Amino acid sequence: MAKSSTPSRERIVAGAADMISRRGLSATSIREMAKHAKAPLGSTYHYFPEGKQQLATEAVRYTGEWVARSLRKELEAGPAAGLKAFLDLWRKVVVDSDFHAGCPVLAVAIEEPQDGEIPPALTAAAEVFEQWETLLADSLRAYGAQTEQAAQLATLTVAAVEGTVAMCRAKRSTEPLDRIAEQLLVLIAAAAPK
Amino acid sequence: MAKSSTPSRERIVAGAADMISRRGLSATSIREMAKHAKAPLGSTYHYFPEGKQQLATEAVRYTGEWVARSLRKELEAGPAAGLKAFLDLWRKVVVDSDFHAGCPVLAVAIEEPQDGEIPPALTAAAEVFEQWETLLADSLRAYGAQTEQAAQLATLTVAAVEGTVAMCRAKRSTEPLDRIAEQLLVLIAAAAPK
DNA sequence: GGTAGACTATGACGAACGTTATAGCCAGAG
């Protein structure tokens, strides 16, 4: 008992994140998530008793932490290095999946809440975006950027990368990523001189 | 006969674009699209015999042309005016829908092709992005921007706005749009001085 | 006024959906 850290549970979450990033939340069925993680369907409802919403929420947070970890590490070398890592990470996701996968956080963010209630997965997506922005903005400020400028630039960076990943998938090319990389690197160099 | 320009057909396409922008493509059923346009289900298969994919493709192109029209008009006053119109247009979509609607082109762009085939709706999304970028880039060049710089800035703008619209929905706030607006306006003013 | 062809109404098809229930397995504690 109390042995709730079975590798099976994390495998389901990681697999769910991958599938959501490819097909979107509502096009991904719980049966497929289970099969993709080689777990029985019953297990998903055992680990995630609140069903699909809970699984989606955890997948978003899982991705958020995965990216944040890389971001935190590379930002130690300054905001430009952090941005490069951010760009490379998403480029790898897109290329390795042959333009099939993207960002699961974005995929969840654009699904409409149909009740009056705001689904927890959407709130989680907002928090993940906020977290990424804060990491970037803090680093920019630490390297000399003005407070307001840092916040604006961080938002621009996260939004542009998210949008560009989607554009790369549609165009089946990484050229959009290459283009915004140049622009963002210049911007960051100018805003955070030291 | 030959009276294929019934208002009913366009109503279905416009309604489909709206619904796709809210819930994504696969979460939007043909039955709901028909009901939303007050058209019978049979009519959708009469007007769009290739089914859901055709309807999605036309919805993407419809939105693409709607935005391009506004863009072309406002860009006559220069790239800064065009950008402002682009931002305002999407801000209006997000606010008027109480953060429920976004961009249907983005929604279609992030759906995985499950066969080896690339669905026509995805190709249409790529073309729409390309069209918006070209409109912006041409205007930037006409006002003095370098060729390469103009292309990069146009891609950054479209991608950032698309990503920001999604962020605004998740956060239920227009603040991200306000932030990137400032940054992009400065960028464009610097790149296209006259 | 009759006939053709554009549109609508209705219902059905198999498949897949999210979710739940129940019975079985199989480790470790007593």
Next chain:
DNA sequence: CTCTGGCTATAACGTTCGTCATAGTCTACC
């Protein structure tokens, strides 16, 4: 050994999905 409780296996529930077929209505021209 027995027993408990975490996990699995299997089947079923009601609903909705995309798509198709068919019969009916309506309108515009000859």
